[in-house]
Amino acid sequence: MTDTTLHVGGAAPYDVIVGHGLAGRLPEVLGESVQRVAVLYAGDLGELAQPIVDGLVEHYDVLALGLPDGERAKTAPVASDCWEALGEAGFTRSDAVVTVGGGATTDLGGFVAATWLRGVRVVHVPTTVLGMVDAAVGGKTGINTGAGKNLVGAFHEPAGVLCDLSLLATLPREEFVAGLGEVIKCGFIADPVILDLVEATDPADLTADSAVTRELIERAIRVKIGVVVDDLRETGGSGGHPGREVLNYGHTLAHAIERASGYSVRHGEAVAIGSVYVAELAARAGSLTPGLVERHRAAFGRVGLPTTYADTSFDDLHAAMKVDKKSRGSQLRFVVLDDIARPRILAGPDEADLRAAYDALQASGTGASR
Numbered sequence: 001m002t003d004t005t006l007h008v009g010g011a012a013p014y015d016v017i018v019g020h021g022l023a024g025r026l027p028e029v030l031g032e033s034v035q036r037v038a039v040l041y042a043g044d045l046g047e048l049a050q051p052i053v054d055g056l057v058e059h060y061d062v063l064a065l066g067l068p069d070g071e072r073a074k075t076a077p078v079a080s081d082c083w084e085a086l087g088e089a090g091f092t093r094s095d096a097v098v099t100v101g102g103g104a105t106t107d108l109g110g111f112v113a114a115t116w117l118r119g120v121r122v123v124h125v126p127t128t129v130l131g132m133v134d135a136a137v138g139g140k141t142g143i144n145t146g147a148g149k150n151l152v153g154a155f156h157e158p159a160g161v162l163c164d165l166s167l168l169a170t171l172p173r174e175e176f177v178a179g180l181g182e183v184i185k186c187g188f189i190a191d192p193v194i195l196d197l198v199e200a201t202d203p204a205d206l207t208a209d210s211a212v213t214r215e216l217i218e219r220a221i222r223v224k225i226g227v228v229v230d231d232l233r234e235t236g237g238s239g240g241h242p243g244r245e246v247l248n249y250g251h252t253l254a255h256a257i258e259r260a261s262g263y264s265v266r267h268g269e270a271v272a273i274g275s276v277y278v279a280e281l282a283a284r285a286g287s288l289t290p291g292l293v294e295r296h297r298a299a300f301g302r303v304g305l306p307t308t309y310a311d312t313s314f315d316d317l318h319a320a321m322k323v324d325k326k327s328r329g330s331q332l333r334f335v336v337l338d339d340i341a342r343p344r345i346l347a348g349p350d351e352a353d354l355r356a357a358y359d360a361l362q363a364s365g366t367g368a369s370r
């Protein structure tokens with residue numbers, strides 16, 4: 001099957017290429033001025049990263065840096081170690097970073113590229129579904145702090161994104177399923193066909209190499225591109241649309257759960273739980289019907305994502321939600337739906353509704369399979 005090229009327009013345009021065996025296209029995407037390339041890869045993925053490094057060595061001076069795996073990469077000390085390594089290797093503004101890994105790796109690597117010399121080129125090679133449909137696209141980069149998730153970061157558009165579907169072959173099932181959390185989120189906020197496909201497909205057929213998986217991935221990328229080109233820096237939408245904040249659907253509670261669980265709940269799993277929570281909240285605010293709340297539970301639950309959570313008290317999660325970037329002063333703000341693909345901002349909901357929605361989240365649904 002041929003590669004699909006999805007163009008991201010705007011001030012710093014680039015392409016997201018979806019296909020198989022894409023590593024050979026890295027020089028074309030990196031451009032001609034680059035001399036040195038730092039490959040920042042998830043340390044556990046050495047076998048996936050090595051052929052990419054070997055290909056680059058033919059064209060560039062290559063510095064390969066293995067990072068701590070997953071969320072452990074998204075810390076200030078890891079970013080600092082990368083800056084030191086780039087400094088020792090004499091990296092200049094004509095050099096570039098290539099990231100190879102899941103969303104945690106692209107977030108950290110993107111942040112290093114955004115901050116080194118105030119910004120050098122970065123090309124992402126995401127190796128998870130979540131990285132392909134979301135983290136590698138759109139230019140959000142970041143690390144966590146003790147106070148919460150993604151609290152330090154920068155917007156830094158990549159020079160290109162190579163979504164090599166062959167790399168998904170080794171992805172553990174639970175990581176594959178976690179990525180579907182962001183895909184299904186895209187269905188609720190913008191593309192109902194995604195929901196139809198998920199509901200019509202036997203979950204056993206949602207495999208790394210199936211045609212329906214590729215269609216879901218490409219549809220979710222299109223949703224993300226469509227949102228970010230209109231509101232690259234999350235300054236707000238128009239005509240009542242939340243703008244880029246719509247991609248944060250379900251994320252206010254999700255980030256609080258990730259932090260409360262010491263990041264043992266995967267991001268995509270937390271997004272599933274958080275989306276059911278905002279659906280319950282929207283129902284209490286009079287915008288979403290009970291039938292559509294149940295559609296949230298059914299769609300996420302169908303692919304094996306958790307739709308309930310009870311490990312942390314409401315008061316602890318409420319405190320954690322207050323550091324969400326959508327908050328303004330002491331006011332919490334949520335993306336909610338009036339219908340499928342009709343998002344809006346709900347500002348300052350009553351604490352009683354927030355609590356009742358959490359009670360409803362705890363009362364039914366399926367938990368994480370761990």
Ligand SMILES: NC(=O)c1ccc[n+]([C@@H]2O[C@H](COP(=O)([O-])OP(=O)(O)OC[C@H]3O[C@@H](n4cnc5c(N)ncnc54)[C@H](O)[C@@H]3O)[C@@H](O)[C@H]2O)c1
Pocket residue numbers: 042044045048069070071074101102103104105107127128129130131134135136137138139140141142150167168169170171172175178179266267268
């Ligand atoms: N910047 C953004 O716009 C954005 C969007 C969504 C999510 N995120 C961030 O992305 C992160 C989650 O990303 P994720 O779900 O990809 O998790 P991850 O990066 O933590 O990777 C999950 C696990 O899968 C392993 N893995 C990755 N690819 C593999 C492969 N091909 N074969 C075998 N194992 C593989 C990793 O080693 C890791 O253990 C979170 O930190 C989240 O905040 C950022």
Ligand SMILES: O=C(O)C(=O)C[C@@H](O)[C@H](O)[C@H](O)COP(=O)(O)O
Pocket residue numbers: 134138140142149150182244245247248251325
């Ligand atoms: O790209 C965006 O914008 C998103 O909000 C996508 C989210 O799926 C992603 O998890 C993002 O990292 C969350 O952003 P944050 O600003 O809430 O940290």
Ligand SMILES: [Zn+2]
Pocket residue numbers: 134182251267271
């Ligand atoms: Zn997310």
